[in-house]
Amino acid sequence: MKWRILNADGSEANVILASEDQVDGFVEPGQTRALISEHDNHESQEWDIVRRERDALLKASDWIEGAELTPEQRAEWRFYRIALRRFPEDLASPYAPILPRLTPLRELDLPSLTEGLKRELVNTVRDWKIEVGFTWRGVAYQYDETSKLRMSGQSVEAKQAIDDGAVPGDLHWCDPDQPFGWIAADNSVTPMDAHECFAFCRAAGAYERAYVFAGVSLKNMTPLPEDWIDGPYWP
Numbered sequence: 001m002k003w004r005i006l007n008a009d010g011s012e013a014n015v016i017l018a019s020e021d022q023v024d025g026f027v028e029p030g031q032t033r034a035l036i037s038e039h040d041n042h043e044s045q046e047w048d049i050v051r052r053e054r055d056a057l058l059k060a061s062d063w064i065e066g067a068e069l070t071p072e073q074r075a076e077w078r079f080y081r082i083a084l085r086r087f088p089e090d091l092a093s094p095y096a097p098i099l100p101r102l103t104p105l106r107e108l109d110l111p112s113l114t115e116g117l118k119r120e121l122v123n124t125v126r127d128w129k130i131e132v133g134f135t136w137r138g139v140a141y142q143y144d145e146t147s148k149l150r151m152s153g154q155s156v157e158a159k160q161a162i163d164d165g166a167v168p169g170d171l172h173w174c175d176p177d178q179p180f181g182w183i184a185a186d187n188s189v190t191p192m193d194a195h196e197c198f199a200f201c202r203a204a205g206a207y208e209r210a211y212v213f214a215g216v217s218l219k220n221m222t223p224l225p226e227d228w229i230d231g232p233y234w235p
Helices: 043-060 062-066 071-086 115-131 145-163 194-219
Strands: 002-006 012-017 032-037 134-136 139-141 181-183 189-191
Touching (some): 012 043, 043 071, 062 071, 071 115, 134 194
Antiparallel strands (some): 002 012, 002 032, 181 189
């Protein structure tokens, strides 16, 4: 049987597949249940129902890709979508599935996560922390995906300019008509010659690598420490 679980205000909390003697185990205090369908499907049909519900939730959250979100908010949505994509493959049975919910990362029930989802969670928090940005020589810089691509390309150009004889102090190494500079997080511009730019891009790479290796260490911890998000496990 297919049931809709409703909150006290009438909003939908979940949709599950369960027999009548099982459904009450999924109803929390203050919630009610409503029968949607009594149709008893074969297991293959139940899997199809679960996947369609999963796909509908994924489609409904496509908007986040271009949304203006904080790094932490984006991380929460990313992990929610990762959990949806892995669902229902993490289920042993399609009956009475509990679909993933959007949950603040600090409030997730860590023991309930599969080992695969635990690794994905660490990766998600790692990327969130990297995206916050880094400080180089006292100035804060963004480090989102666009910034990474720019740094990757600019590092190659700076190295080529150095190999071609660019000297320290020459700010026109990239464009003879305009001095080169990098836009900081506060929208100020930091002038950089080729040597400074190359060092800056290398520092950004080292910043990212430090978080990657910190994430590897956390993924090897069982269980994850309670303070793993905000504790001393990250650079």
